[in-house]
Amino acid sequence: MMLKKIVDFYKRYEKLGLKITFILISLQILHLYWLTSDVVLLRALGESFFAFPQIPVPVLVAIDYLEIPALFSGLIFYGLRVYRGKEPRRNLLLLVLLAVQVFHIFWITDEILYDVLFSTVPIVIPVYLAWTAIMIDYLEIPVILDLFYKVFRKKR
Numbered sequence: 001m002m003l004k005k006i007v008d009f010y011k012r013y014e015k016l017g018l019k020i021t022f023i024l025i026s027l028q029i030l031h032l033y034w035l036t037s038d039v040v041l042l043r044a045l046g047e048s049f050f051a052f053p054q055i056p057v058p059v060l061v062a063i064d065y066l067e068i069p070a071l072f073s074g075l076i077f078y079g080l081r082v083y084r085g086k087e088p089r090r091n092l093l094l095l096v097l098l099a100v101q102v103f104h105i106f107w108i109t110d111e112i113l114y115d116v117l118f119s120t121v122p123i124v125i126p127v128y129l130a131w132t133a134i135m136i137d138y139l140e141i142p143v144i145l146d147l148f149y150k151v152f153r154k155k156r
Helices: 002-012 016-028 029-045 057-065 067-083 088-107 110-118 127-137 140-152
Strands: none
Touching: 002 016, 002 067, 016 067, 016 140, 029 057, 029 067, 029 140, 057 067, 067 088, 067 110, 067 127, 067 140, 088 127, 088 140
């Protein structure tokens, strides 16, 4: 009974929920840009290609921590779509990609990854695990693209 009330409530506000989810998860594009240009390329090529070094680190950290409500919103959005039987395979796949992100947040943070890759503190995590955690961050891209399509597709 309670689940039905939650689903009915969400149905009424599904378009708003979709837009909020898209905005929150889309902010992760900035995080992925920083991760790629200032961490991955710096480690791989020895040079940072981050075009906005003047952005204060707390702003980048705040954007990264917005991933928590973004994931929560995305899990609800895709979970209810699976529950309602809308494109179950596709939505289940996107739900799993988001669930891996949740695991990643609690498993290893980007600050730890940075420290491991650049040896600024003696944290004992194998480098291959750090790279695995970084690759997990990129699993958000299909979700971002799917939400973009859902928000901006033309009405038939």
